[in-house]
Amino acid sequence: GAVVSQHPSWVICKSGTSVKIECRSLDFQATTMFWYRQFPKQSLMLMATSNEGSKATYEQGVEKDKFLINHASLTLSTLTVTSAHPEDSSFYICSAVTQGTNQPQHFGDGTRLSIL
Amino acid sequence: AQSVTQLGSHVSVSEGALVLLRCNYSSSVPPYLFWYVQYPNQGLQLLLKYTTGATLVKGINGFEAEFKKSETSFHLTKPSAHMSDAAEYFCAVSDQDYKLSFGAGTTVTVRA
Numbered sequence: 673g674a675v676v677s678q679h680p681s682w683v684i685c686k687s688g689t690s691v692k693i694e695c696r697s698l699d700f701q702a703t704t705m706f707w708y709r710q711f712p713k714q715s716l717m718l719m720a721t722s723n724e725g726s727k728a729t730y731e732q733g734v735e736k737d738k739f740l741i742n743h744a745s746l747t748l749s750t751l752t753v754t755s756a757h758p759e760d761s762s763f764y765i766c767s768a769v770t771q772g773t774n775q776p777q778h779f780g781d782g783t784r785l786s787i788l
Numbered sequence: 789a790q791s792v793t794q795l796g797s798h799v800s801v802s803e804g805a806l807v808l809l810r811c812n813y814s815s816s817v818p819p820y821l822f823w824y825v826q827y828p829n830q831g832l833q834l835l836l837k838y839t840t841g842a843t844l845v846k847g848i849n850g851f852e853a854e855f856k857k858s859e860t861s862f863h864l865t866k867p868s869a870h871m872s873d874a875a876e877y878f879c880a881v882s883d884q885d886y887k888l889s890f891g892a893g894t895t896v897t898v899r900a
Contacts, residue, residue: 678831704886715878715890716832765831769886774839776822777888779831 675699676768678780686788687758693751693783695766701746702768706777707739710763722749756787790815790881794891802899807866809894811853811879814860820882821862823853825875826893832878838862849873874898 675698683691695705704723708716720741722728728741738760740752749768753760763784767777795810813819820839824832836847843855849872853864862879879891 676831681829706887715892716888718887718889721887763829767832767888771886776834776837777886779824779833781831782829784829 676702676766676778676780678766678783680783681781682784682786684786684788685756688755691753691756691785693753693764693766693785695749695751695768695780697747697768697778700768700770700778702749703746703771704769705743705749706767706769707741707749707751708765708767710765710782712763716765719751753785756785758787761785761787790819790883790889792879792881792889792891794877794879794894796894797892798895798897800897800899801869803871804868807851807864807869807873807896809864809877809879809896811862811864811891812860813862813879813881815881815883817883821853821855822880822882822888823847823851823862823864824878824880826878827875835864835877869896869898871898871900 677696679694707719710716719734720728720730722741722743724743730736743749765782767779769777791814793812822837823835826832835851836845838845838855846852851866877894880888882888
C-alpha cells in the first residue's frame with residue numbers, strides 16, 4: 673500500500689534553533705500534503721494544507737512565518753519550525769493524498785519535537 | 789463546516805468482548821467518513837472509510853462501521869477484542885477538498 677515516510681522521527685534541540693521535518697510519499701505522487709500538530713492525549717489539529725508548486729494554506733491561528741512549509745515536488749513536503757521555543761514542542765504528523773483519486777490520506781509516523 | 793463528536797474518551801473492554809466506539813458527525817455536504825487507529829508515537833493507520841455505496845463498511849483487523857444518515861452516525865465495532873486492539877481511535881470527516889476534521893479520540897484498553 674501507499675507509504676508516507678516522515679523524517680526525523682524524534683528531534684531534540686535548543687531553544688532558538690530551526691528544525692526541518694521532511695515528509696515523502698514513497699510510491700505515489702502527492703498533489704496535496706497536510707501538516708498536523710498533536711499535543712499529548714489530544715486529537716490532531718490541522719496546521720496547513722500544501723499543494724505542490726503553490727503556497728501553503730494555513731489554518732487560522734497558525735503563524736506562517738513560524739512554520740514554513742515547502743512542497744516543491746510531488747513526493748516531498750517540508751515543515752520548518754523557525755526559531756523554535758519550548759512551546760513548539762509537540763508531535764507533528766504529515767499526510768499525503770493524490771487529488772481526484774478518491775483515496776484517503778496516508779499518514780507519516782510523525783515527528784516528536786522537543787525544544788529545550 | 790464539518791465536525792465530529794466521539795462519545796467516550798476512554799473505553800475499556802475485556803479480551804473477546806465487543807468493541808463499540810461511537811462517532812457522530814455534522815456536515816453540510818455528503819460526508820466522507822473515516823476511522824483511524826494510532827499506536828503510541830506513531831502516525832495514523834486507516835481502519836476503514838465510507839464514501840458512497842454500501843453503508844456497512846468492513847475494514848482491517850476485523851473492524852466494521854455502519855453509516856447511518858438518519859442518525860448522523862458512523863459507529864465502529866469489532867465483535868471480539870484482542871489485546872493488540874489497545875490504541876487510540878479517531879473518527880474523521882472529510883469534504884471534497886480532502887481536509888479532515890478529527891474527533892477528540894477514544895482510548896481503548898483491553899483487559900486480559
